Amino acid sequence: MRYYSSVLDALFGVPLPMANTAKVSIARTEARARRRQQLIEATMKCIGRKGIGGTTLADVAGEAGLSQGIVNLHFQSKDNLFRETLQYLAEEYRSKFEGVLERADSSPAASLMALMELDLSPSICQPMKLAVWFAFWGEVKSRPTYRKICDEIDRYYDEVVERLCDEIIKDGYYPNVTANNVATALTSMTNGLWLSCLISPQSWNRHDALDAVRCYLSVVFPQHFRRSGAT
Amino acid sequence: MRYYSSVLDALFGVPLPMANTAKVSIARTEARARRRQQLIEATMKCIGRKGIGGTTLADVAGEAGLSQGIVNLHFQSKDNLFRETLQYLAEEYRSKFEGVLERADSSPAASLMALMELDLSPSICQPMKLAVWFAFWGEVKSRPTYRKICDEIDRYYDEVVERLCDEIIKDGYYPNVTANNVATALTSMTNGLWLSCLISPQSWNRHDALDAVRCYLSVVFPQHFRRSGAT
């Protein structure tokens, strides 16, 4: 069995043969990571259901089927738990986003459409998940750390979308728009559609939302997008 | 001096000559209304600064320069205060919105542009105000009352924008878009631009935001909107 001489080493992935310092087995490290993830997921469920203000550590522990003190054991404090939850959420989003980029074959137009479809897919665009995002956005002004995390993922998104738009514009010669304009419009649009989905879940529907995006794309980039269907 | 026989009558504006029930003078009623508004404005400042979770009644009272118990005296409970604050916020927005509609002379295109400019004007689009909106949106999922208030103003907004788009489409014969598509896109866009303004206040700027909206309008409704400037 391999050992890490400490949790720190474990994080840096430096396996050591048995040493005389405190030993932490890989199995333990993994178990700990799993527990943390379990707690983070419980936290998201609670925030989705009761909001950030309404979520107590007892709620989270209960949701995870564990005891009172468990959160402080693994996260030291409530603040920490929430910050890591936001980080997890952002990371999760980023990985789905990158997954789509990798899968979408070649053409920038196809990639762009695939990204828009991702944003409006049930995997991301469901009231419960959105509620968590909005709960954190609602705290952005008073919590610089939250702002930083959100800002980072936002910039990344914007950058990718703008690059795709740029390629499309170069490819199609569209004199009336700039990549910056279109990217701003698209990112805002998805964010705004999320708000509608959260606020009017009964009347909101994926189809209309996607249609609005497709309509926009078909009008700005007519050579690359047809009204009903990508590319 | 005129009297109301009770606060309820006062709200309904029914002045009565002195009766043998408890009497409330108009001056008192107005003073009370002013105090309530003062407290609501203090609440918005606090929420903007510390978030909903971080705002205590002591904060609000302090911000207003009054004492501990004042909020409960005027609003009965914290919950009430927050709900009425959201209502006030929505009402304030609606009145600005209607003000623009009345002022904008005649043409639907001019009205639409004026509305977009309002949404991105400093009066509405400043981090402090937006933080309050987002704080409430963040609680929408767990507070049905908040959802209802937000939903109502949202629907109103959507309805007006869609009607304007409809008139523009009829006027200009635009076969490739529907009023619903464009209205959805526009409302989402402004909501999304608010999020960017909140999250990246340093890099965000009104000019780019407006430009993205103008660009969109000039592309969907080319006969009604030119690239740099309305109608």
Add this chain to the structure above:
DNA sequence: CAGAAAAATGAATGAGCATTCATTCAGAAT
């Protein structure tokens, strides 16, 4: 001006909750 009613105060109360920690439990190492 006196008396009454309303508004405002702020100390006291107690509920709710994050955090602590002595104790128990589980499983790996020898």
Add this chain to the structure above:
DNA sequence: ATTCTGAATGAATGCTCATTCATTTTTCTG
């Protein structure tokens, strides 16, 4: 089998507020 270590528990602690209310101050009325 025994020991040892880290994980987990949950009762206890203490702090932060919302809320109450007896008292004071202000405002109105005749």
